[in-house]
Structures are given as structure tokens and as C-alpha cells.
Amino acid sequence: MKRIYLDNNATTMVDADVKAAMDPFFSDMYGNPNSLHSFGTEVHPAMREALDRIYEGIHADDEDDIIINSCASEGNNTVIKSAYYENILSGGKKNRMITSTIEHPAVSNTYRFLEKLGVEVIWLPVNKDGLIAPETLAEAIDPDTTALVSMIWANNETGLINPVKEYAEICRENGVPLHLDAVQAVGKIPVDMRDVKADFITFSAHKFHGPKGIGGLYVRQGNDIIPLIHGGEQMAGRRAGTINTPYLIGMGKAMELAVKNLDYEDTEVRKLRDKLEDALLAIDDVQVIGKRSLRTPNTILASFRGIEGEAFLWDLNQQGLAASTGSACSSESLESNPTFVAMDIGNELAHTGMRFSLSRYTTEQEIDAAIEVIKNAVARLRAISSTHNKEYI
Template identity: 55%
Template sequence: MKVYLDNNATTIVDPQVFAEMEPYFVQRYGNPNSLHIFASDTHPGIKAGMERIYAGINSPREDSVIITSCATESNNWVLKSIYFDQILTGKKNHIIVSEVEHPSVIATAKFIESMGCKVTYLPINSEGLIEAQSVEENITDKTALVSVMWANNETGAIFPVEEIGAICKKHNVPFHTDAVQAIGKIPVDVQSFNVDYLTFSAHKFHGPKGVGALYMKKGKELMPLLHGGSQMGGYRSGTLNVPGIVGMGKAMEQAIDALDYEMSEIRKMRDAFEDELLKIEDTFVVTPREKRTPNTILISFRGIEGESMLWDLSRAGIGASTGSACASEDLEANSVMEAIGAAEDLAHTAIRFSLSRYTTQDELDYTLKVVNAAVIRLRGISSSYAYAPAGHESGLDAHHH
């Protein structure tokens, strides 16, 4: 049996999404910016795709949604443009991010920090959550941007973007949120929260890889990251990814339609699966369920290296992860585990299971059997497990049965 439980890394392209994209590769292949019939053949698809994307995040038409190659590009764009517009010019000198942002935000923050910008990295608490109050405490009159993700890719923790947005508005500081892990899992609405910039990628909600977007509020337009042409109103040069726009639009529409299913049925399946995993001795999960996206579990098995567990799972045909896919080549301790101050013997033991609307109960039952067998095998050969003092030295309660 093959079981895919790594949906926070990427998702299957929904067959209906693929069907809608297909004509734009071979039949309607014109460059949308050309002035002939081959170009105009692509326009209805682009228009429909854009309308679905605007609707999906409830963006008013006067605001801008700019298509990019991915959320990594969009995140880079926000931070680097703020640097060029605000910091290089000497108007401001400071930005605030959380310490558990996606690497595309953290690495960009470190880059502009090396260019002389001051960066505050907000800590997360023992539940893996940012406290909105910490944003308020760190804002100064020199703060050019606050960037805090909507939901965390590792734990699924949902950050208090509503309160953070309100704090930013009060202090007149632009607010950016990386909503990659939120769209299709929880409602994302740019009008009900004070969000100036919002970024996302299609491949996290059953759309194609290689296409994402940046939402910009009217009056908060950024300097382009890419120069060279008039595409996207001059904000992002480069020939439009027509099939990507069509596919992202369709995937967005379907993600919104499936939201109730995700928040009820997928959540129920996730909770029951988690209950069974927690019956295994010396396991713990970060972030309370009700404060998490409905599809995500980050669980630690004391005495078991995450990579060893992944090996056993993978041999049995199961895909999961030990951390973010972007960082999985370098086997460092899970960043969230480090951030909440987990003891060293737990920081390397985290496994992330992330479900999708395609996940079945049979797949989860099979995975449980494999996990249980792997725990017995790996703890049996573990040099650390027999001697690991179970309990509270990590500041986290292990589950004992």
C-alpha cells in the first residue's frame, strides 16, 4: 500500500485542475501579451483563473493579486522591496518576523540583516504559538514591516494574525502574512483581517507546482522584484504562466468548496489518528488541536531518530517528513522543537504527518500498524531510549500509558 501523508510539503494535483490546465499547453499556447488571435485565445482562461483567486481570498478588485512562481518568490519580494523602499533610503531600519517562519522568510530576513537592517525574531511559546503581545512590545517608530505566517508548516499552529494585523494597523506598520499553509485548510479572508501583503503557493492546495501569488493592498504597492516588462501591471515582468494561473484558480475554487469537509471530516480523521499515536508510550504532540490546522500532526517518539522512523515508513510505502521539505536535505534538529526548547533527545525525534482531502481511513489504519512496528523495532536498537529519563525535562509532558 502506498500512503501519502506529506501534504504540507506538496499535494496531488486534483484531476479536475489538471483537466482544466491541459488545453493551455498545446492548443491555446499563445503569449498573452502578443497582439494576435493566439494571444487572445488565452485571455478567457487567465480572466477566469484570476477571478477565482480574488474570490478565494476575498480580495476586493482594487487590490492587486500578482502571479509569481511560488510563495518563496513572493516572500522574497515583500522583504526585499521593503528593504529597498524603506530601509536603504533611511526612512526605517527595522523589521519583525517570527523565529519559525518558512526558510524563504528567515533567509531573506538574514540577508537584509547583513545589509544593515535590524531584525527582531519573535519567539514561540511552549505551545508553538506566537503571542500577539510580543509584536506590540517590539514595534518601534522605525519598524518597516511585520511578517508572521498564518499557519506553521511544521506544527500546523495557527498564529493570531487577526490580533497582529490590528496591532500593525494601530501603529501604522505594514503587515505581511505567509498564508501558504492556511489556504484550503482554514478560512483566509484579506478583508476581515488587516493584511497588507499575503503570499501563497498553488501546490499546497492541489494545484500545480511553480505558481504562487502575492496579494498587495491598494496603496501598499511594492517595488518590483523582477524588472523587464509590462506584465502584471508592471509589477512582475516575465511571460505569464497561463496553465499555472488557470490551474491555481481552479484549485483555489475547489479548496474553498472543500473547506467544510477539511474542517470537519479531515479534522475528525486526524484527531482519531492522533489519539492512536498517543497511545504509544513516551510520545508527545506540539500545539493543542484546536489551535492547529485540521490536517497536521507533529509528533515526537522519545528515543527514535526522526530519520530512522522515516526510513521504516518509507520502506512500507508511507510518505511523511521530519521537518520542512525545504530543509530536509540537511539533517538538523526540527526548528520548532528547538524553538520551544525541547530537550536534545526530543528535538531530533519529530515526525510530521499531514493529511489532505484525498486521505482515507484505510491509509491511516495501515500507517498506524507500520508506526507501531517501527517504534518497537527502533526502540529495541536505540542506545538512548533505555536510559532516557522519561518525563518533564523538556518542559513538555510526555504521554505515559
């Protein structure tokens, strides 16, 4: 059975060119870049090139820092806990932190942990479009008491893109640092740190065809960060641990390719996504979450009335199609999706969500085949369903 992978918001295939770029740095040039001898120093040119590509990829200035770490979860933890150490643990006046109800667990669970330590966290709700309105942030922010604002750039479930440029302006006016989780933005839409004046952003290479286990934390000049991991002097003392040289070089290559392919993403991937979306919407009682124009070009979160998400995922998987459900039955947390709640999507649809996420490797044949697989699964499961009695098309 030829399988089809439409779960690229979870992770992506490593690009063959990325793999090739990494290859020499496992067994040939394996020196520790901190060593003074030739084994260490011969790695430096490739590392510099990788950093150049990453800086260029997100339009960072040379005076800014991009701390290479293990993943965006690490980056998010670093920024949030650093702000906590610096402002709150020290007994300062800025003792509140702001985030949203639609963050990835890497941000939301870090804030929940801080809440347990007594920190006041303000959770901003989304509007009917599924976005955090800039006015909502403007109302909650307080120059005297807000220590940090953390917002998701593009949501992993819905693909909805938040107005981050406006957030940056509001934060600057109030003198509050802004932290953006850019995991689902990098490689899918332009990320330009000269345009969006955020103070911190985080990303992971494996979301844009790089390897797993490597990521970056962008720190705009003028901001300081207290390390999450203490130890050696790597990353100018801001993140200890021997740098994963081959993966850094892989991330550099992946970033270069991702940026080069942004146009393709915006046109070709979008076209295939729209084709799939149109086919889903042609099925009776299917709803797609969020306006197309407000989403990353590769993502669809759809609700299929009468079909529980995990059962749907099971049927798709039986036919070789990989997608993702945030539905209650399969996940640890049984709470309704906050985006569903905020967008006033009926409670009875809370368990019927299915996410399809494409990549630049997705082909039209795959989309055509996926449409058939999805229709089969919908027909079978609606025949079993006790809550959907209508013929399905």
C-alpha cells in the same frame, strides 16, 4: 506495495479537475496573453476566470492586486526586499524589520541575507503554546522605525495557527505594513482578506492540489511594491516574465476546489487526523506538539522518545509511508527546532520529531494502515535504541 502519502504540507497531488482545466492551454490555446492577435486574446477569458476564483478564494477586493508569480518563496522575497529597497536602502528612518523565530526558510533566510547587508532584524520568540503572542509584537513594533512585519499564518511543521487578525490590528495602529506567509493556511483554513487586514500575503498552488511553480502575492490597495524581477509590463509592471497561462488557470481551479472543500477539511480531514493522533498518543512516550484546537486540521508533529527522526523516516518509507522529519540528522541545519525550544520540549526530544500531514484525498483505510506501519517502525527502532529500554506499548 501500496504507498501512503502523509506529507501534504510538503506538496500535494494535482487534482484531476485541475489538470483537465489546464490541458487546453498547452498545445491548443498557447498564445502569449500580451499579444494583440487572436492567439493571445483567446486566452483572456480563462485567465480572468482564474483570477476571479483566486480573488474570491481569499476574499480580496477588486481594488487589491494579486500578483501571479512562481511560488510563495518569490512572493516573500518580493515583499521583504521591496520594503528594504524602499525604506532602508533609500536611507529612510524606518530601518528595522520584524519577523519570528518560526518562519519558513523563504522568510527567515531572506531576512538573514538582509542582516548581512546591515539591516536590524528583530526575531520574535514564541510562547508556551508555540505561537507568537500579539503582545510580543505590540512590544517590539515602533511606528517610527519598523519598516515591515513578516509573520507565518500557519506553521508548516506544527500546523499551529497564529493570531493574525490581532497582528493586523497592531500593525494598522502603528502604521506598519504586515506581510503574512499564508502557504499553509490557504486551502486548510478560511483565508479572508476582508477580515484579516494584512497588507501582503503569499501562497503557492502546489500546497492546495494545484501545480508546482505557480503562486500568488496579494497586495492590498494603497500599498506599492518594487518588483523583484524587472522586465516586461506583465502584472501591471510589478512582476515581469510571460505569465504561465496553463498554471494560472490550474491555480484558479485549485483555489475554487480548495475553498469548496474547506468544510470537508474542517470535519472529515480533521476526523482522520484526530484518529491518527489518538493512535499515536496511545503509544508509550509519544508527545504531540501544540494543542489540537490551535492547529490546521491536517497536521500532526509528534515526538517519539528514543527514535531518531531520519531512522524513523527510513523505516516508514521501507513500508511505503511518506512523512517528514525536521530532525537534525537528515537536515543541513543541526539546530534544535525553535518551536521545541520555545515550548520547553526537552532537548533530548529535539531529534525525534515526525510530521504527518493529511489531505482531502487521505482515506480512513490509509490512516488505519499508516497506524500499523508506524507501530511496527516504533517497535523495531525502540528495540535497537540505546536510549529507550521500555517495552513500547
